[in-house]
Amino acid sequence: MKSFTVLAALLALAGCATAPSSIVQGPTSARPMLVETAPPTPGAIYNANSYRPMFEDRRARHIGDLLTINISERTTANKAGTSSGNKNGAASFQVPGVAQSKFGAGIDLESGIKFSDADNQSASNNFSGTIGVTVTEVLPNGNLIVAGEKQVAMNKGVEFIRFSGMVSPDTIQPGNIVSSTVVADARVEYRTNSRIDRAEVNSMLSRFFLSMLPF
Numbered sequence: 001m002k003s004f005t006v007l008a009a010l011l012a013l014a015g016c017a018t019a020p021s022s023i024v025q026g027p028t029s030a031r032p033m034l035v036e037t038a039p040p041t042p043g044a045i046y047n048a049n050s051y052r053p054m055f056e057d058r059r060a061r062h063i064g065d066l067l068t069i070n071i072s073e074r075t076t077a078n079k080a081g082t083s084s085g086n087k088n089g090a091a092s093f094q095v096p097g098v099a100q101s102k103f104g105a106g107i108d109l110e111s112g113i114k115f116s117d118a119d120n121q122s123a124s125n126n127f128s129g130t131i132g133v134t135v136t137e138v139l140p141n142g143n144l145i146v147a148g149e150k151q152v153a154m155n156k157g158v159e160f161i162r163f164s165g166m167v168s169p170d171t172i173q174p175g176n177i178v179s180s181t182v183v184a185d186a187r188v189e190y191r192t193n194s195r196i197d198r199a200e201v202n203s204m205l206s207r208f209f210l211s212m213l214p215f
Contacts, residue, residue, distance in 0.1 A: 021191075022160075022189060023162075023189055024147060024149075024163065024164040024187050024189065025164065025187075026147060027136060028134075029134045029136070029149070030063050030064055030135065030136040030137075033062070033064070058176070059169065059172055059176060060176050061135075061138070061144070062135065062138065063135050063137065064134060064135060065176075066132055066133070066134060066135075067132070067133050067135065067144075067178055068130060068131075068132055068176060069130065069131050069146075069148070069163055069179075069180055069183070070130055070177060071128055071130065071163065072127075072128050072181060073128070073180060073181075073188055074127075075124070075125045076122075076123070076125075077121075077122065077124075078122045079122070080118075080121075081120075082116070082117065082118045082119075083116070083117045083118075084115065085115050085116075086114050087113045087114075088110075088112045088113075089111045089112075090110045090111075127188060127190065129161065131148050131161055131163050132148055133146040133163055133164075134146065134147065142168075142169055143166050143168055143169070143184075144166070144168075144169065145164075145165075145166055145167075146163075146165060147162075148162070148163050149161070149162045149163075150162075157193060158192065159190070159191075160189075160190070161189070162189050162191075163186070163188050164185075164186070165180075165185050165186035166183065166185050167183055167184075168182070171183075
């Protein structure tokens, strides 16, 4: 019994240190790519390392640039279906003369079957907030692959907010803000490694050992 108790405690401790699984694929951040430039000439006014055209905006377009995603996801789904059926049958036959004294002259049989079925399902989700993401890849057509992660530690649990998707430069608003509703292949998730979350996704093996504890 002591060995089971120790093993269950180790499983619980391992769950505390393990981050929850993620639907966001690939890295959640990227560093800007280094551009090889000629060394600056002493006394020169132009410096290629710090040069930016006067009329060029600060819109994200390179690997490592930052964007702000306004998460506003609302989904509602409803499904309803009904089915019914009705079946009736009747049969009669004459009893042979030898058995009429016992069963009578004839026998009538009737049967009826009725059934009905109904199904009604509904689901509603609402996820809102903001998260900063990094451009991790620039596609040949100019679209940007972005990804980001935010971790918030509260008491003994950690909240993980992750986002990834494809952003078109035409949908980037001033201040490098993009709405999640216009992001293609968007993957938005909110997960925790708190005690409540682990209780919901507790594996069968953990429940087996916990059931053997004396308390």
